[in-house]
Amino acid sequence: MNIKKLTFKPWMGFILFGVLLGLIPSLAQYTNLVKTSTIVTIGGTLIFAIAALGLNILLGYSGLISLGTAGFMGMAAYLSAYMTVDLGLPFEVSLLVAILLPTILGVLVGLISLKIEGMYLAIATLAVSEILRKTFEEFEFITNGFSGKSARFPQLFGFLQLDRASMYYLIVIMLVIAMLLTYNMMNGQVGRAFNAMRGSESAASAMGVYSLKYRLIAFALATILASLAGVMYVHFIRFAYPSTWNLKLSLDFLAMIVIGGLRSIYGTVLGAFIVFAIPDLFLKQIPFFNQLSYVLNGVLIIVVIMFYPNGLINIGYDLKKIWLKIRKGVENVTK
Amino acid sequence: MLQNNELLKIENLSIAFGGLKAVDQLNFIIHEKEIFGLIGPNGAGKTTVFNCITQFYKPNHGNLYFKNIKDEVINLVDLQVHQVIRQGIVRTFQNVELIRELSIIDNVLIGAHIDFKTGLISQALRLPKAVKEEAIYREKAEGILKKLGIYERKDMLVFGQPYGILKKVELARTFMSDPKLIILDEPAAGLNDVETLQLARTIRQIRDEFNCSVLLVEHDMRLVMDVCDTICAINFGKFLAIGNAKDIQKNPLVQEAYLGKEDEDE
Numbered sequence: 001m002n003i004k005k006l007t008f009k010p011w012m013g014f015i016l017f018g019v020l021l022g023l024i025p026s027l028a029q030y031t032n033l034v035k036t037s038t039i040v041t042i043g044g045t046l047i048f049a050i051a052a053l054g055l056n057i058l059l060g061y062s063g064l065i066s067l068g069t070a071g072f073m074g075m076a077a078y079l080s081a082y083m084t085v086d087l088g089l090p091f092e093v094s095l096l097v098a099i100l101l102p103t104i105l106g107v108l109v110g111l112i113s114l115k116i117e118g119m120y121l122a123i124a125t126l127a128v129s130e131i132l133r134k135t136f137e138e139f140e141f142i143t144n145g146f147s148g149k150s151a152r153f154p155q156l157f158g159f160l161q162l163d164r165a166s167m168y169y170l171i172v173i174m175l176v177i178a179m180l181l182t183y184n185m186m187n188g189q190v191g192r193a194f195n196a197m198r199g200s201e202s203a204a205s206a207m208g209v210y211s212l213k214y215r216l217i218a219f220a221l222a223t224i225l226a227s228l229a230g231v232m233y234v235h236f237i238r239f240a241y242p243s244t245w246n247l248k249l250s251l252d253f254l255a256m257i258v259i260g261g262l263r264s265i266y267g268t269v270l271g272a273f274i275v276f277a278i279p280d281l282f283l284k285q286i287p288f289f290n291q292l293s294y295v296l297n298g299v300l301i302i303v304v305i306m307f308y309p310n311g312l313i314n315i316g317y318d319l320k321k322i323w324l325k326i327r328k329g330v331e332n333v334t335k
Numbered sequence: 336m337l338q339n340n341e342l343l344k345i346e347n348l349s350i351a352f353g354g355l356k357a358v359d360q361l362n363f364i365i366h367e368k369e370i371f372g373l374i375g376p377n378g379a380g381k382t383t384v385f386n387c388i389t390q391f392y393k394p395n396h397g398n399l400y401f402k403n404i405k406d407e408v409i410n411l412v413d414l415q416v417h418q419v420i421r422q423g424i425v426r427t428f429q430n431v432e433l434i435r436e437l438s439i440i441d442n443v444l445i446g447a448h449i450d451f452k453t454g455l456i457s458q459a460l461r462l463p464k465a466v467k468e469e470a471i472y473r474e475k476a477e478g479i480l481k482k483l484g485i486y487e488r489k490d491m492l493v494f495g496q497p498y499g500i501l502k503k504v505e506l507a508r509t510f511m512s513d514p515k516l517i518i519l520d521e522p523a524a525g526l527n528d529v530e531t532l533q534l535a536r537t538i539r540q541i542r543d544e545f546n547c548s549v550l551l552v553e554h555d556m557r558l559v560m561d562v563c564d565t566i567c568a569i570n571f572g573k574f575l576a577i578g579n580a581k582d583i584q585k586n587p588l589v590q591e592a593y594l595g596k597e598d599e600d601e
C-alpha cells in the first residue's frame with residue numbers, strides 16, 4: 001500500500017483518466033456496446049465538466065457563488081463561431097480571443113463580489129448572465145439571433161482539419177489539462193489562499209491574503225474554464241441557440257459540483273456525468289422518465305446535501321470502509 | 336519616534352463604536368523580546384486594542400509606531416489588514432480561526448502565504464522552482480509541528496481535532512512568517528491546567544527561539560503573572576496601570592477594577 005502511494009503521482013491519475021475517456025470512441029467503433037450518438041453526449045458532458053471545474057474553483061474552493069456560468073460559456077461560444085465563420089480567423093486566434101473577452105467581463109464581476117456576498121452575489125451573477133442571454137437574442141449581427149449560430153469543426157494550425165472523432169479527443173485533452181492545472185493550483189499556495197478566504201475571512205487577511213486579488217483570480221479562472229468550454233461546445237455541437245445559455249444550465253453546473261463533490265476534481269466530472277449523461281443516455285429511453293429527468297437533478301441535490309454533503313465522489317472510500325469492516329467481521333467469526 | 340529597543344509604541348489610541356468609547360487615549364510601549372500582557376475585566380477593550388493594532392478596526396485617533404522587519408519605523412494605521420503581517424506582526428484569534436476542510440499542515444502553510452515568490456502559472460505548471468519552494472515551506476511547517484509535538488497529526492483534517500490541538504495549530508501558523516511580534520488573543524481559553532502550564536512554557540520558548548516579542552490578552556491570571564515581563568491593565572478602554580506582575584497585583588486601581596470598590600461605610 002505504501003509503495004503504491006510513493007510511486008503513483010496524481011498527474012498519472014489524470015493522464016490515465018484521459019486515456020480511458022479516449023478509449024470510448026474506439027469502443028464504439030469496434031464493438032456495438034456504444035452508439036455513435038453516445039459519443040456526442042459524452043463529449044458534451046466532458047465539455048460541461050470543464051466549465052463545472054471552473055465553478056468548483058469559484059464556489060468549492062473560494063466560497064464565491066456564481067449563477068453566470070452559462071452566460072460566459074455562451075459568450076465564448078458565439079465569439080468563437082463569429083470569428084471562425086464570419087471573420088475567417090484561425091481557430092487558435094479565435095480560441096484565445098473568445099477566452100480573453102469573457103474573462104475580462106468575469107474579472108469585472110469579481111470586482112462586484114467585493115461588495116456583495118452569498119445570495120446577493122448569486123443574484124448579481126444571474127443578472128449578468130441574463131443580460132448576456134438577452135444580448136445573444138438581440139445582437140443578430142454576431143449571434144444570428146433566435147435562428148441560432150452555426151460553426152464548423154476547427155482546423156488546427158491551419159492544416160489539421162478535425163472531424164467529430166478527433167474533436168472528441170481534443171475535448172478529452174483539454175479536460176485533462178484543465179483537471180491537472182486545477183489540481184496543481186488548488187494544492188499549492190493559491191489554493192490554500194482560496195480555502196482560507198472561504199473558511200475564515202479574518203484568518204485569511206491576518207495571514208496576508210489580499211482578498212481583492214484572490215477573488216479576481218478565482219473569477220478569472222472560473223471564466224477561463226467556462227469560456228474554454230464554450231469554444232469547445234460550439235465547435236463540437238456546431239450550433240448555438242440563445243436558449244441554451246439559460247438559468248437552467250447555470251443551475252445544472254451548480255448541481256454537478258454539489259452532487260459530484262465540492263472541491264473534488266474527479267467529483268466534478270462524475271457530477272457532469274450524473275447530471276448530463278445519465279438522463280440523456282438512460283432515462284430518456286424509458287418513456288415515463290422522459291420528462292422526469294429534470295426533476296431527478298433537483299431530487300438528487302436534496303438527497304446528496306442531506307445525506308452525502310461531501311458529494312458522491314466519496315462513495316468509493318465509504319464502500320471500501322464498509323467492505324473492510326465486513327471482512328474483519330467475517331474473519332472474527334471464522335476465528 | 337521609537338527609542339533603542341522599543342518595538343511597538345501605542346500613542347493616544349482611541350476608538351469609539353457609536354457613543355461607546357471602547358478604547359480611550361491609551362498609551363503603552365512594547366519592547367523587543369518582551370512578553371507583554373494586556374489585562375482587564377470583561378469588556379475592558381482588550382480585544383479591540385488587538386484589532387486596532389492588526390488593522391481589523393481603524394482607530395479614530397492615535398498612532399501605532401512599529402519597527403518592522405526591515406528595522407524601519409512605520410505607522411500601522413496607514414496599512415490595510417493584509418499588509419500587517421508583512422511588517423512582522425501576526426496574530427491568533429480568540430475563537431480559533433482555522434480552515435476545517437484542510438489538513439493541519441496545510442493550515443500551517445497558510446501562515447507562509449506571503450513568503451511565496453512563485454506566481455500562479457509556475458504553480459499551475461509545477462515548475463521546478465515552485466515545487467522546490469513548496470517543499471521548503473512544507474519542511475519548515477513540519478519542523479514547527481514537531482516542536483509543538485503535533486507532527487504525527489499533520490495530515491489529519493482540522494475538523495474534529497480537540498481544542499487544545501487547534502490552539503497549537505493556530506500558534507504554529509503564526510510562526511511560519513518569522514514575525515517580530517506575535518499577538519495572542521486569549522491563548523489559554525478552553526485549555527485545561529496541564530495544557531495551560533505547557534502553554535506558559537511554549538510562550539517563553541517562542542520568545543527565545545524566534546527572537547520575537549509576544550503580546551497577549553488573557554483571563555487566566557496565573558498564566559499572565561507567570562509569563563509576562565510587563566503587564567498593562569485597562570478598564571473601560573482607559574489605562575489603569577503598567578508594571579511587572581508584583582506591581583500590578585499591588586496596584587489599588589487594578590484591585591478595584593477586578594474586585595470592586597470597598598464600601599466606605601463598613
